[in-house]
Amino acid sequence: xxxxxxxxxxxxxxxxxxxxxxxxxxxxxxxxxxxxxxxxxxxxxxxxxxxxxxxxxxxxxxxxxxxxxxxxxxxxxxxxxxxxxxxxxxxxxxxxxxxxxxxxxxxxxxxxxxxxxxxxxxxxxxxxxxxxxxxxxxxxxxxxxxxxxxxxxxxxxxxxxxxxxxxxxxxxxxxxxxxxxxxxxxxxxxxxxxxxxxxxxxxxxxxxxxxxxxxxxxxxxxxxxxxxxxxxxxxxxxxxxxxxxxxxxxxxxxxxxxxxxxxxxxxxxxxxxxxxxxxxxxxxxxx
Amino acid sequence: xxxxxxxxxxxxxxxxxxxxxxxxxxxxxxxxxxxxxxxxxxxxxxxxxxxxxxxxxxxxxxxxxxxxxxxxxxxxxxxxxxxxxxxxxxxxxxxxxxxxxxxxxxxxxxxxxxxxxxxxxxxxxxxxxxxxxxxxxxxxxxxxxxxxxxxxxxxxxxxxxxxxxxxxxxxxxxxxxxxxxxxxxxxxxxxxxxxxxxxxxxxxxxxxxxxxxxxxxxxxxxxxx
Numbered sequence: 001x002x003x004x005x006x007x008x009x010x011x012x013x014x015x016x017x018x019x020x021x022x023x024x025x026x027x028x029x030x031x032x033x034x035x036x037x038x039x040x041x042x043x044x045x046x047x048x049x050x051x052x053x054x055x056x057x058x059x060x061x062x063x064x065x066x067x068x069x070x071x072x073x074x075x076x077x078x079x080x081x082x083x084x085x086x087x088x089x090x091x092x093x094x095x096x097x098x099x100x101x102x103x104x105x106x107x108x109x110x111x112x113x114x115x116x117x118x119x120x121x122x123x124x125x126x127x128x129x130x131x132x133x134x135x136x137x138x139x140x141x142x143x144x145x146x147x148x149x150x151x152x153x154x155x156x157x158x159x160x161x162x163x164x165x166x167x168x169x170x171x172x173x174x175x176x177x178x179x180x181x182x183x184x185x186x187x188x189x190x191x192x193x194x195x196x197x198x199x200x201x202x203x204x205x206x207x208x209x210x211x212x213x214x215x216x217x218x219x220x221x222x223x224x225x226x227x228x229x230x231x232x233x234x235x236x237x238x239x240x241x242x243x244x245x246x247x248x249x250x251x252x253x254x255x256x257x258x259x260x261x262x263x264x265x266x267x268x269x270x271x272x273x274x275x276x277x278x279x280x281x282x283x284x285x286x287x
Numbered sequence: 288x289x290x291x292x293x294x295x296x297x298x299x300x301x302x303x304x305x306x307x308x309x310x311x312x313x314x315x316x317x318x319x320x321x322x323x324x325x326x327x328x329x330x331x332x333x334x335x336x337x338x339x340x341x342x343x344x345x346x347x348x349x350x351x352x353x354x355x356x357x358x359x360x361x362x363x364x365x366x367x368x369x370x371x372x373x374x375x376x377x378x379x380x381x382x383x384x385x386x387x388x389x390x391x392x393x394x395x396x397x398x399x400x401x402x403x404x405x406x407x408x409x410x411x412x413x414x415x416x417x418x419x420x421x422x423x424x425x426x427x428x429x430x431x432x433x434x435x436x437x438x439x440x441x442x443x444x445x446x447x448x449x450x451x452x453x454x455x456x457x458x459x460x461x462x463x464x465x466x467x468x469x470x471x472x473x474x475x476x477x478x479x480x481x482x483x484x485x486x487x488x489x490x491x492x493x494x495x496x497x498x499x500x501x502x503x504x505x506x507x508x509x510x511x512x
Contacts, residue, residue, distance in 0.1 A: 053471040060468040062299025104369035
């Protein structure tokens with residue numbers, strides 16, 4: 001990242017300023033210990049990291065309220081843990097800071113369309129999954145990308161730190177990547193023709209191409225079928241076990257179908273079969 | 288066409304949300320600029336003092352801060368400090384702290400430059416007229432140094448205001464982030480949403496930064512006479 005010498009010098013010199021900040025930083029909610037269940041119950045709210053700009057999974061609506069598939073689940077978890085669906089404190093994250101919010105104890109749980117990968121699993125603990133996903137590539141209708149071979153030597157737009165980013169970086173270095181931190185920027189870049197296509201989770205692309213005329217999801221199943229799962233801080237066994245039990249029982253009672261109907265169906269319409277997104281209790285056994 | 292733009296801003300609490308985002312942007316900017324001046328001026332005077340030890344230390348601080356991107360500092364103080372040393376600062380404290388660390392460093396260099404750039408004969412002439420060292424500082428050096436300092440300070444201020452959108456990487460919904468949230472939701476139906484919302488945000492930043500430069504031009508003009 002940056003030269004280590006700089007980083008080593010900086011803190012020493014900043015001690016006076018740091019002391020000042022520490023004195024000012026008596027924010028009570030921030031000083032909680034790791035998200036052990038009792039600590040969460042004692043604090044009266046669960047801190048859940050969600051996206052604020054990725055409809056229909058996690059976004060803020062025009063009234064300033066958090067909405068979406070992940071948010072719907074967060075409210076249910078709060079209901080089951082604390083007896084009140086409103087006892088959630090939403091921490092708004094970017095894709096690139098989802099691991100850091102857990103490691104730095106800024107949130108108890110991440111529900112931010114977080115795809116389970118082996119690299120990430122070394123840094124955080126994933127619970128049982130609540131969604132299935134694969135990669136897709138969206139492109140203009142006039143010049144559709146329907147095969148990976150079309151991408152050789154071309155520029156493809158991806159979001160930094162997403163599965164699409166690591167998939168192409170590792171397995172297809174012959175494709176040039178143009179990386180963005182935010183979805184908004186990435187999709188705008190596709191509209192502006194700054195790349196021949198945009199790779200992202202297929203569900204998100206289905207939603208986007210349905211709303212944006214002139215674009216198609218030319219490749220809808222790329223790489224392995226992945227799953228999206230809640231994540232907790234590494235070693236937070238107690239919360240992990242509780243979330244696992246919750247996911248199992250919620251899948252059994254058909255909660256996620258309800259979640260799908262409320263949040264995803266209005267966006268996907270009939271273009272997506274819910275079975276390709278939701279896990280059955282049998283499928284869940286494997287995780 | 289204008290209808291489609293208006294409908295974005297009047298939908299729900301969108302306008303109020305943009306205002307709340309603007310308040311956060313302004314609050315962080317004002318606090319950081321104020322603290323940067325408060326720390327930067329004494330730091331700069333020390334650097335210009337010609338002493339042996341402290342100017343070197345401050346020089347090191349300035350160079351160290353200048354080469355690190357603000358974003359790295361934000362991550363360092365918000366995430367790394369917390370996961371490595373369990374120092375859990377609130378995002379707002381971190382943002383003002385980081386912008387002050389950066390601003391005070393830049394400010395100190397501006398002050399140093401404006402003081403040391405005064406020709407030595409100014410000081411010597413003052414002494415020759417029988418003024419004491421303190422009187423020379425107060426009546427000869429400071430008035431001239433402040434004039435030389437002003438353009439740089441204004442430049443730094445607007446730069447700091449324009450850098451505040453980085454705070455959404457540590458989860459603060461500033462004006463820019465709120466705009467993005469609105470674009471994402473409205474953009475599902477209205478693909479011009481980004482043009483309208485970012486256009487609006489451009490105007491807001493202009494409305495904040497332009498009066499600052501106007502004010503500095505006014506002061507420069509008045510001091511010239």
